[in-house]
Amino acid sequence: MTNPAAIGQPLDRVDGPLKVTGRATYAAEHAFDQPPLIGWMVEATIPAGRIKRLDTGAAEASPGVAAVLTHHNAPAQTPFGEPDDKGRFTQSRAMLFDEHIRYHGFPVALVIADTLANARHAGALIEISYEPDEEAVTTAGEEADEVPGELDGGMEPDLFKGDFEHAYDDAEVTLDVTYTTPNQAAAAMEPHATIADFDGDQLVVYMSVQLIGPSVKALANTLKIDPDKVRVLSPYIGGGFGSKLGVHNEAILACLGALHLGRPVKVVQHRRHVFHNAPHRGNSVQRIQLGASRDGKLQAIGHESFMPMARGYEFAEPTGASARTTYRTDAIKSTHRVKSTDMPLADSCRAPGHAIGSLAFESAIDEMAYQCGQDPLAFRLGNMPDRDPGTGQPFASHDLAECLREGAEKFGWPSREPQPGSRSQGRQLIGYGVASTIRLNILVPSKTRIRLSADGTLTAWADMTDIGTGTYTILTQIAAETMGLSADRIKIELGDSRYPSSSGSGGSFGAASSGSALLNACENMRTRLLESAREQGLIGDEPADDARFENGQLILGDKTLSFTEVLNKSGAAYLETDGEVEPGDDHDNYSQHSYGAQFAEVHVDRDTGEVRVQRLLGVFSAGRILNPKTARSQLLGGMVWGLSYALLEELMLDERYGAFMNRDLAEYHLPVNRDMPTIDIHFREHPDPRSNPLGSKGIGELSICGAGAAVANAVYHATGVRVRDFPITLDKILRHLPE
Amino acid sequence: MKPFEYRRIHTVEEIGHDDPGQARFLAGGTNLIDLMKHEIEVPDRLLDISRLKLATLKDCENGGLRVDTLVTNTALASDPRVRKTWPLLSAALLSGATAQLRNRATTGGNLLQRTRCYYFYDTARPCNKRNPGEGCSAREGQNRIHAILGASDQCIATHPSDMAVALVALEATLTLRAADGRERELPVEELHRLPGDHPEQDTVLEPGELIVAVTLPAPQPGRQIYRKVRDRSSYAFALISVGVILQVVEGRVESVRIAFGGVAHKPWRARKAEAALLNKAPTEANFRLAAEAELVDARGYGHNDFKIPLARRTLIATLRDAAHSEEEVPT
């Protein structure tokens, strides 16, 4: 009988009961004998400049206030951004350092009081006057001309292949269009939250963070303390989407408060804080030039990306990733330019690069298909690459064409009317759209330690995080299958910097990296068990490869020994092994991606321009599926985000103040249940041995790439209106719809 | 939140004991508490009216319905009489907010909810509605959700209530009680003001005046439709909404009432459009003339320019639906 907890089984989330009964402890919920004091962040109201005068007298005298922390009295810190040769996840994130304002919303004070209400009210009593910098830069567009050092994920900012200018000029059919995407918020359900406490002279920081190891370094660096004197815990995260990769403002502030007062301090960002005090995704301008032969063969692909970069915070999004990796072509020109702005920090957000890159690029590809007079599906299939178009590397595996074919059939693509705007039902215009999906598959170094105890239970430790994706569950399955244990015998301990250093969560690399390390640890444990059994003379010298591990037993030849027996006999209370994974040559020599194809049907109201997505269908090829249930949830979420990027999300920037004005979830529009169509998800399961020892591939960010473009392309097919300025709100369609 | 005194009252008579100018009534609290947390509303005293015996629906002799102020939005929307006779009201309520909010929100509170203008909510920005004389940040700022009719140089905010639009189209009346016990009746249409030079005053209520009830008159015959156009399909305020009651007899418009939401500082009764339609044939061309008649004075401020064509198109579409439906609402 198959182990119901084995890899590939739809095991329910092992942390599910804890979460639905409120017993999973999130950052702000850790309980103490003496409740922590509460900090309230007071935000700057100018984009750049300096504090001229700061009067905290009334706030300090306000009921319940323990301290008001400002740059006058905050503990010593390393200047923001130092050391500048280190990456952004370990650099100093100093707060309340001096009188300079970095962006609108930048914290200028932390009021610490007995209750949130008292802290917040006292915050309103602080009087601040500013000397604004009249030159503050609060927008970025096509004028961006700084070349970033490197792109997130390590890609080069510029890529030239073949002779783009010639290929483009010579092409029989050309397209030159500019797409824009707005500033977007990660908008995780759980706001950024931290409690800073002490254990002796060690600073213990409970926070909601995706990468634990780097955050210890960042805190130690910022606060000028020894990394050994910092412990970070993040056992549960209520969504991060990139905005919790590193240490953010409330965490530094909570630590400063705790160090200042010598008492635990909790700071939870208010929903309105999060929009400026957690990183967001900057707006993009993407100029796309395509050249093709009349029969629809792509010959030139040009992609120029322009985005903001927060001054002093190096992050450049690889928006050109889709243009570089999806289709065969003779020539590529892909460039990335940024502009330093006095805006809140821009950083990774839900599939950096491909998410908004595919939104624009897959829309442009659709335009090109129509220009060549081809069916958008056929056009894509006619341009499948046999090597990575950007790097020239062979593919570790490539399954895009099959995803497109299978998806088209399942969706009923052939029933589509070729002519846009030609199908309707009552006042609803009906359209179908398709897009290719492709996402980088990454493996990062990761370590784990496991312990098999004499009672037959296994515990695994890693400073890995579960951001709500199911990491606890899939790790349980990897251990269950490899060791032949049931799920209830396995305990996965994550989210503590005292545990072995892991990949953390981000870039869809968590399952592959931390999972492969665990697989390795379990394999080492099997060897140890065999050795031990052999040393005790419990088994003969049959080859180790013949050994099976099932139901907590080691089976070899005619011997069946429980793990408990082996351990008891050897006198050991437990056995411990380590496991690790490092990306090897296969990641240097092969182009590694996950694939998919996405299809959308939309209805557009011809009176009001309202778009309602009726159904989404995706076929995905992401190697071996570790758990179809959690995998499906990941893809489902990504498709919803894709829909959201196409139609809804936009931070409304007021350039005068460098401020996003819709700083709440009533006005920052994420999709609600009623916006959600029927979503149909299929896997093409092909384990890829070059990907990692598990044969799995990244899945967390896969479906967001392409889902939005499929929706946008369906809107075009329904209406004949091509909106190049995302999100596609009704006003942008309305002006082109005849009355 | 600024510290305040809290008092729960059990009879309306207790209101007079306080200086009414300083106090605010607390009903469902879904708007007031939010605004107090942001210190946009800073009352010295909260009079919690939620325990007053004012939560019933009563039939009136003339076929109307009296709705006490504490009747929740959920209770009102789901009352069988409302669903049958005033479906416009039920539809408007159900299009607003979320089930959780509607369970808590009250009739009076819904009418008196304040604008969702982004700058009204951001105390760092000038706003004449919050601080008279400070200036209006929305005119030159983000104004996608702002007014196209009846705005002033001082303020271009809209009133966000869906329910109020239906009540205006249905010609409902309010029963008000002043702090000294005097009662008066006021058409809902006259409750909200245009901003003019005093955008800080949303309504004509006197300090301390309590909304006791809303009375729905027996409806005029005709088909009732509420159409709300918004950026997402639920949990969003109206960009444009239209409430229509249209009766067509023998190929001409016998009676019609129209109100817009999302266009002005108040729910907007479209009397010009009504006049243009009366006695006319219910044709696409006449619907258009009516919509244009109402919108001649409309103006946008940039981001909200699209609301003018959207209002026109939405009204035409709603009238079309109302005219072409077989089903007549029983009276």
Ligand SMILES: Cc1cc2nc3c(=O)[nH]c(=O)nc-3n(C[C@H](O)[C@H](O)[C@H](O)COP(=O)(O)OP(=O)(O)OC[C@H]3O[C@@H](n4cnc5c(N)ncnc54)[C@H](O)[C@@H]3O)c2cc1C
């Ligand atoms: C996220 C969100 C989305 C929403 N979406 C919508 C929407 O789409 N459409 C919509 O119409 N509404 C929407 N609402 C608003 C909601 O309908 C109102 O918040 C609610 O109706 C207010 O009712 P309440 O009883 O909670 O009022 P409260 O907050 O208690 O009071 C509001 C105001 O009315 C005053 N008041 C209350 N009762 C009386 C009385 N009897 N006499 C005199 N004064 C009184 C109070 O003093 C206060 O000033 C939304 C609200 C939120 C938070």
Ligand code: SF4
């Ligand atoms: S529109 Fe009215 S509420 Fe908005 S900023 Fe201007 S004055 Fe204030």
